[in-house]
Amino acid sequence: MSQSCTPIDDYDYEPIDLGGPSFRLLMLHQGSTIDRIECTLLQAWFDGENACPYEALSYTWGGNQRTNPIKVNGKTLVITANLFLALRELRLVDRDRILWADAICIDQSNAEERGHQVQQMGTIYSHAEQVIFWLGEGSYPTNALLDSLQKLEEESQRHVHRHWKPTDAGWSRLWQLAQSIQSPGFKDLQRMGMEMLLDRPWFRRIWILQEVANARSAVVRCGKRCVPARTFTLAPSLLGVQPKPRCQAVLDIMPGASRNNSWWSCKRDLYNLLRIFKESEASDPRDMIFALLGLATDVRDDSSLRADYTKSVTDVIRDVALFLFGLPHPPSYTMPRFLALFPNLNEGYLVQAVEIYDETYNKVDLLEDREDGVMVTARVVAAAARNPNGGIHAIRRLLHRRAKDFIITEELVILLARSFTSNLMEILLEQRGQVIAITEGILKAAQENELEPEQMMDVIIKMGGEKVLQAAHNAANLDRIEPFLRRYAKKTGVTVKTTQDVPMLISHLQMRDGNK
Numbered sequence: 001m002s003q004s005c006t007p008i009d010d011y012d013y014e015p016i017d018l019g020g021p022s023f024r025l026l027m028l029h030q031g032s033t034i035d036r037i038e039c040t041l042l043q044a045w046f047d048g049e050n051a052c053p054y055e056a057l058s059y060t061w062g063g064n065q066r067t068n069p070i071k072v073n074g075k076t077l078v079i080t081a082n083l084f085l086a087l088r089e090l091r092l093v094d095r096d097r098i099l100w101a102d103a104i105c106i107d108q109s110n111a112e113e114r115g116h117q118v119q120q121m122g123t124i125y126s127h128a129e130q131v132i133f134w135l136g137e138g139s140y141p142t143n144a145l146l147d148s149l150q151k152l153e154e155e156s157q158r159h160v161h162r163h164w165k166p167t168d169a170g171w172s173r174l175w176q177l178a179q180s181i182q183s184p185g186f187k188d189l190q191r192m193g194m195e196m197l198l199d200r201p202w203f204r205r206i207w208i209l210q211e212v213a214n215a216r217s218a219v220v221r222c223g224k225r226c227v228p229a230r231t232f233t234l235a236p237s238l239l240g241v242q243p244k245p246r247c248q249a250v251l252d253i254m255p256g257a258s259r260n261n262s263w264w265s266c267k268r269d270l271y272n273l274l275r276i277f278k279e280s281e282a283s284d285p286r287d288m289i290f291a292l293l294g295l296a297t298d299v300r301d302d303s304s305l306r307a308d309y310t311k312s313v314t315d316v317i318r319d320v321a322l323f324l325f326g327l328p329h330p331p332s333y334t335m336p337r338f339l340a341l342f343p344n345l346n347e348g349y350l351v352q353a354v355e356i357y358d359e360t361y362n363k364v365d366l367l368e369d370r371e372d373g374v375m376v377t378a379r380v381v382a383a384a385a386r387n388p389n390g391g392i393h394a395i396r397r398l399l400h401r402r403a404k405d406f407i408i409t410e411e412l413v414i415l416l417a418r419s420f421t422s423n424l425m426e427i428l429l430e431q432r433g434q435v436i437a438i439t440e441g442i443l444k445a446a447q448e449n450e451l452e453p454e455q456m457m458d459v460i461i462k463m464g465g466e467k468v469l470q471a472a473h474n475a476a477n478l479d480r481i482e483p484f485l486r487r488y489a490k491k492t493g494v495t496v497k498t499t500q501d502v503p504m505l506i507s508h509l510q511m512r513d514g515n516k
Helices: 081-090 111-119 121-127 140-156 169-178 184-198 208-213 235-239 245-252 270-277 287-293 313-325 335-355 363-369 378-385 391-405 410-419 422-435 440-447 453-464 466-474 478-492 499-514
Strands: 022-028 038-045 055-058 068-072 075-079 097-100 130-134 218-222 225-228
Touching: 055 121, 055 208, 068 081, 075 081, 081 130, 081 218, 111 121, 121 208, 130 208, 140 169, 140 184, 140 218, 140 225, 169 235, 184 235, 208 245, 208 287, 245 270, 270 287, 270 313, 270 335, 287 313, 313 335, 335 363, 335 378, 335 391, 363 391, 378 391, 378 410, 391 422, 410 422, 410 440, 422 453, 440 453, 440 466, 440 478, 453 466, 453 478, 466 478
Parallel strands: 038 068, 055 097, 055 130, 130 218
Antiparallel strands: 022 038, 022 097, 068 075, 218 225
């Protein structure tokens, strides 16, 4: 979509109405492949049944350098090579064609207009009669693949397949019927063509997610070859090609049977969209955020996040950090750095949340939708310990929902042993006991517990097992944990009068356990 680049020419756009749902359409005039490309820009509005029918182009700019001139409204506009190739291939010889292509239909030098048009991206692509996924020029392997897929499309028209899933065995049977060349080498050629297309820059472009997901009907176009998108999505499984997760995510949301069963039909919050697609590409770093706003279900009604190209990258990152983590002053990041590290900000979010957690302010719940990157550290537990009203409840909720995300350190276990209830320690030991090393410091913290020291010691004695004996055996100063050892002896029926008796206690218990 809108990418930041400096125009080579001085083309002047007629302004559009930025106060309403206005946009421009491109009339691509008919002509042969050797004729100069000539176009007319038309103003249009989303006006119900009176809207002008058009097709929308989804493509990559192919770099910021504009090298190819075309005529628009009788004036010269210089565009990128990939867009020039697309227009040349899409031009019809017998009639004009109405298209929407962002680099021509949007005044890229007008930041306000770019933001206005980005807000309408979903509408532009969802209202198009057809979206054209332009993958660039064709080659012998890609032509072989798309020719075979076109034959599959023709074969499918003779069969009832409306309710077939993409994995239905019927597609494999039709694929075999559609193969005019059966040699093993030809299948390798088809597979090579598929892999080449999946490696095209189009699949890495962040903006295509919105363009693909909003398309009602779409075709995949590569050079002169063209197949329906719903047929193209079948190719990897038919050929035994395993797309990269990013490519598969795009294939899953193309128009067809797979879309309703894909990630698109699940909750699409901004946090998880950023996590999944953070390695996508955009010429303008701000587009790594702006391109996802129309997809995120938790952003649509929030006025704090809007595509605004008058804002700097730093401002955009600050807005996102405030929205996702409640952090008004995040560390200073470049966009790549922010995308690589943003899950780490969950810790700061949790610290703030557990410090003010109570029954009416339940902010911790928001992190339950975040699949990974949420680390419950000693810093979070310490913050909860400072909350006398809701800290215990906050840690209990986190233990029940995210026990696997507790970063187990001695400091964290000591905090839990000293400042929280024994049932929370019991939950932690049940869930993560295998990775918790019981130490002298933990035993000392348990005997000093501020709420229920005896119960805390009993839980550690019960669930710590041999680790408790090992901690006593390795203790540098047995006097520091004497109350705990007396409690241990009482629970196990062995008399301990002084710390001098501890080695005897340890030996006795080890012999007893060894005879079981």
